[in-house]
Amino acid sequence: MSDTANDDIRNMMQEMGHQARAASRELARAESGAKNAALTAMAELIEQRADQLMTENRKDLEAGERNGLDAAMLDRLAFTPERLGVMAEGLRQIAALPDPVGAISDLNYRPSGIQVGRMRVPLGVIGIIFESRPNVTVDAAGLCLKSGNAAILRGGSEAIHSNQALAGCIRDGLAAAGLPANAVQVVATTDRAAVGALLRLKDHVDVIVPRGGKSLIARVSEESLIPVIKHLDGICHVYIDDHAQLDKATRVTVNAKTQRYGTCNTLETLLVAEGIAPRALKALKPLFDEKGVELRGCPRTRDFLPDIAQASDADWDTEYLAPVLSIRVVAGLDEAIEHINTHGSQHTDSIITEDYTRARRFLREVDSSSVMVNTSTRFADGFEYGLGAEIGISTDKLHARGPVGLEGLTTLKFIVLGDGHVRG
């Protein structure tokens, strides 16, 4: 019985994969105008159907309350007219971005007489697996569509009614623009076996993007037979060099830690050069006290701040996602880089310095997806970087590294133009 049910899920996902592949071929050659018309139509439908969307969302909220979801989760799940407006606006912003598909670059004549260049093309079919925020349904659908990819979206079971209602707007928006409805498919079952089946569709799905907490991403990475664009941790560092200007150091450090606690680009470990440590730590302590941030220090940090807790070895490898900051005093740049490359998660790391040579070395030698000088780590974000939007952040090295926008959902093929040229 359970096996039969699993077979049904597998068959359903196979069928979705097959339909996605077929739709992806149509989408790859769709004109920008049609894709933008679909995005705009989706935005309008979300606004027009606000009442219906709120009604469906209420079913999820009521179920969530019955199932004991906490207030924060219920809040993330809830639609409001404002939030629906933000979703619609997001789609219009994606419509306004340049279409990456078909762009030809580096088309040059070779000594043989042929012209060789590269054309940007969609990856094909993208699978997105995400948790409670239903706005991901709309964001992800928009980004995949604009980049010419078909999408299979699997949201959290607690948002099933909300997601299906949004899927209706997406489908009708595609149809209004004459694009295949299967270009964006939203999985309609809450059965978790659907995730496992999706992660095995390697003939039909080209890349998987998980969005959510670390346990979701770890599970997806572990199980997937398909390449995954992901980051697991955001253990971000600020290193205050002894040639830092103190006001910039405190401003950036406090912003990187406290502007938001729960984001992957939030500061988790502060490194301070011993030359500036007495002044920097003394200046920072009251600022963090005021924000209620718990400090945990290495022994040398505690020489200057004796009343804070001692950091354990585990602290250097921990993403708190909370008002907690570990602090380590280092001899200088070399030790800072060594610490970051050993304990960091290759997400985002920033040096605060006025020293030209040290800034230059930090930029080159820190092996992270975003490396910064005199800038808050909180800027590591597709919008802030000018990508227009963000499907996720990658700390891997293959294909995409750092915030991933439309370009990360495409690849470059070679095109060659000749006039009867043959190889001698």
Add this chain to the structure above:
Amino acid sequence: MSDTANDDIRNMMQEMGHQARAASRELARAESGAKNAALTAMAELIEQRADQLMTENRKDLEAGERNGLDAAMLDRLAFTPERLGVMAEGLRQIAALPDPVGAISDLNYRPSGIQVGRMRVPLGVIGIIFESRPNVTVDAAGLCLKSGNAAILRGGSEAIHSNQALAGCIRDGLAAAGLPANAVQVVATTDRAAVGALLRLKDHVDVIVPRGGKSLIARVSEESLIPVIKHLDGICHVYIDDHAQLDKATRVTVNAKTQRYGTCNTLETLLVAEGIAPRALKALKPLFDEKGVELRGCPRTRDFLPDIAQASDADWDTEYLAPVLSIRVVAGLDEAIEHINTHGSQHTDSIITEDYTRARRFLREVDSSSVMVNTSTRFADGFEYGLGAEIGISTDKLHARGPVGLEGLTTLKFIVLGDGHVRG
């Protein structure tokens, strides 16, 4: 006993991985001058030690004869002074290429005041698994070094003495330039368990590049826990459109099929539009007869060439690597694109046409890593494309697609410059 031996191999490969990772950090910040000095020193050592290299190579050739290697394999294995010269020259050419590492692009101011750009950085550690040709040892070492990556090379057991002798030149060349000897490690055992162990070193190795026959690549792809840059098949097509010029069509088709039979960019299936089929097939038949190429046709092809064999369904999915060509008559462009996207291997496909609109559609809609107009598929090659060199060809879509040169062994990280900027 066997378990102990396998443990030894695993430990040895772990240790190599660990050393490679350490060396990769040094290499990532090595100056271009040092890397070029090492490449040049390696080239000189290969020339200076020609006698010793030939002596070691002779051991492999004698073992190969004893083990019944065929003449073609023995020929691929053999060193000659000319071949050693070509290896040395290849290293000098790599030295002469621009260093991709550290190049900064797209550094622009954002509305927030920060500058965001991208810096090209090495992937880290590359594992190369290859078969009999020992020149791959030198090529791969040179490309990995120039792109700032550490390399672990595993050649065929039949070339073990030749590869170890080349490894000596490589190691001494690195030392002469003050670079870490572990930047290039050549596996010294012929035990096949070493390949399995290498494919599991996912904490130490960032990407695997297999070079060799289909069975090697299939095995590596199947077993690897590390991402693989690869192509499995080269089922390349030429489509002769009915707006083709006949002389270009015959010239390109014959070159694509017959210039070399055993390469992955060789033509395997010819598609001919029905409007030009009578003339094109009549013109091609004697040219292929002269070269001794066996033709296998669809029923409509055999209407025009009744004395050729009938193609089976399997022919459309076969990479012959031999003087055999399958031919299918199609109604026109749509059927040709459909055939290529269904039966092709996303390697290299070319249209022969003078029609602007069809050329434009073919370039966009054929979903292959190289798509050509009026050009022989034999041009699909890193050197011909101006990449300077080639570590392999990828028919995958993530990271690298088509011939892979130095750039494919690197990735782009984000760099961000500010002046105390914080996020509001």
